[in-house]
Amino acid sequence: KRALVEFLRGRYKSIDEFNRVWNTRFASFDELRRTTAPPEPRMSNERVRQRAMSDQRDWVRLIAERYFAITTAAVRKYDPNHLILGCRFAGRAPFDIWDIAGRYCDIISVNIYPRIDLEREVVIGVEENLKKWYAIAKKPFMITEWSFPALDSGLPCTHGAGMRVDTQEQRAKCFEIMQMLLFRLPFMVGSDYFMWVDEPALGISSTFPENTNYGLVNERDEPYELLTTACKRLNARVCEIHAGRLPNISVRVSSTGKRIAVRNTGKSTVRVVIAMRVDGSEMRQLVEIKPDKTRRLSVPMPRTPGGHVVECIADPTKLLAEPDRTDNYDYKVVYISGAPWAREAKDANVRIPIVIFNRSNRRLKNAPITVQLCELNRKLRWAQFKRSSxxxxxxxxxxxxxxxFALLPATNGDACSPMDELTIVIPHLRQHGVCTAWLYLSKQPMSSASARGSSKLAIKIDAQRRSFILDNGRLRLIKNEPDGDAIDRVELRKPDGSWLALGKLTPLIWQYVGQDMWVAPNELESIHVAVATDTLVALDLTFVRHGASQGEVRTVVDERGEYAPVEQRPRAF
Structure with a gap:
């Protein structure tokens, strides 16, 4: 602390100058040394804020220089023949002091608990950060902690770091995706998975309550077979992967869906299974591809009018160790014209086909599909057609x-607008299946236009009190408080019939008034039922903010992960 005060004394001509930047009222630097409350800099003036941030940055860098210099010298004196592996930064280095660590350490160590997009098999943000840090440190890296606890282990998993997944299968998949990334980065020389054995359900201790499924084995020393099998399979190939001696397969479906190009951009010849699905029906073919070569395959396309989808998956069982699997999948949706005109829409002037594709692995029932009209056809003059028709x-x-279906209007009147939102309820759609719908439009009222009727959902709306309850039997949305929240309670029905509160929904409006801020309204002014069909309800909610002091306000997050102080008055709206 004494060193910090002397550091600041050397950067400011007087305590008054320090007070102006740091929003304090100290009479002297000696009083600053005696205080126990850390000052916060002023955030309203960008020049002042930058000066305060430079104080913080330079102080942290000074500490880092002393820390690494002293500890490295002590280790080198008594143990000159071993690598110095750094300090295991927790997620990141403050103020990017990687260059200082790189001057003293043989290897830079850091703990990372990333998030993974399991559908795309991508580690979010980690590769970009590691490359950036390596460019600054100019020394090899080692990840000294990373893990993905699963919620099916029987452990509470309520304390400790790491993205939670549902199953051990997902846990093993996360391991493979992360380990593959670390193995293939040329500057990465170590990967230390956390950890050998699970933590106890009661927690490690009263002061360290971690109780999470981190282990390769459980407390009874029983292996998690899916995870350990993945470790055994992938770790055995570390040298091959790190040296880049791998195939790298990508697939591309042509615009017509009739051809598939399979390319190997890797460094070794490979025999790979290619799975092709047409409207959900799958066929497989084994192909051999040499490095930097392409094989072209034909697809037996149907001739039936309507929508069709062609999917292609390279190595569907994931037997290959590839550096990048994000391009192992491709698909094309194709529409074949020639479907007859519906008799119920014989008065319509225009028909627009809509092809809906279910990419998931589960069957969908009563699935709502929403699209803006301009996304269906950007050149059409939508205003010439009637919504009611x-x-x-x-x-x-x-x-x-x-x-x-429901057509949520973006403007007043009966004329369609390109910004209108069309929602269609699809009764059934099998996994990887397609469904074709047609939007019929007319300039005049159609004798057989679809009657929307009234909703069969449970709706209770009190416009005067500006409250409502929407209930479809499984999800309940409640608005009953006089504030600016759109929904005060979102509730999900549990199997025992009780309701589980999930949270609330609050709209935030971005404003810049000398400071970026996201401002909540403080009143729901009106409620209007825009659309009510047998399966859909759409509400128009109008919000206002009357004053500057009431209602929630969010600001930008600083480098420490904290919201910046609110220095400006938000505007009413």
Whole structure:
């Protein structure tokens, strides 16, 4: 602390100058040394803020220089023949002091608990950060902690770091994705998974309550087979992966869906299984591809009018060790014209096909699909058609049947707007299946236009009190408080019939008034039912903010992960 005060004394001509920057009222630097409350800099003036941040940055860098210099010298004196592996930074180095650590350490160590997109098999943000840090440190890196606890282990998993996953299968997949990334980065020389054995369900101690599924084995010394098998399979190939002696397969489906290009940009010849799915029906083919070569495969496309989808997956069982699997999948949605005009829409002037593709591995029932009209056709003059005359037909076993739909208006009147939102409810859609719908538009009222009717959902709206309850039996949205929240309680029905509170929904409006801030309204002014069908409800909610002092305000997050102080008055809206 004495050193910090002397550091600041050398940067400011007087205590008054320090007080202006740091928003304090100290009479002297000696009084600053005696205080126990750390000062906060002023954030309203950018020049002043930058000066305060430079104080923080330069002080941290001075500490880092002393720390690494002293500890490295002590280790070198008594143990000159071993590598110095650094200090295991927790997630990041403050103020990017990687260059200082790199001057003294043989290897830079850091603990990282990343997030993984399991669908795309991508580690979010880690590769970019590691490359940036390496460019600054100019020394090899080692990750000294990383893990992905699973919630099916029987442990509470309520304390400790790491992205939680649902199952051991997902946990093993996360391990492979992360380990593969670390193995293939040329400047990465170590990977230390956390850890050998699970933590106890009661916590490690009263002061260290971690109780999480981190282990390769559980407390009974029983291996998690999926995880240990993944370790055994991948770790055995570390040298091959690190040296880059791998195939790298990518696939591309042509715009017509009739051709698939399979390319190997890797450094070794590979035999790979290519799975092709047409409208959910799968066929497989084994192909051999030499380095930097492409194989082209034909796809047996159907001729039936309507929408079709062609999917291609390289190495669907993930037997290959590839540096990048994000391009192992591709698909194309194709529409074949020639479907007959629906008799129920014989008065329509225009028909727009809409092809809906279910990419998930589960069957969908009563799935709402929402799209803006401009996304269907950007050149069409939408205003010439009547909203009241729109109808939607959906293909069902080769016949066009009326679909449940809602058209949420973006403007007043009956004329369509390109910003209108169309929502269609698809009764059934199998995994990896397609469904074709048609939006029929008319300039005049159609004699058989779809009647929307009233909703069968449980709706209770009190416009005067500005409250509502929407209930579909599984999800309940409640607004009953006089504030600016859109929904005060979002509740999900549990299997025992009780309701689980998930949270609330608050709209935030971005403002810049000398400072970036996101401002909540303080009143819900009005409620209007825009659309109510047998399966859909759309509400128009109007919010206002009357004053500057009431209502939630969020600001930017600083380098320490904290919200910046609110220095400006938000505007009413």
């Amino acid at each position: 729109c109808t939607v037909m959906v293909n069902s076993n080769g016949r066009q049947r009326r679909a449940s």
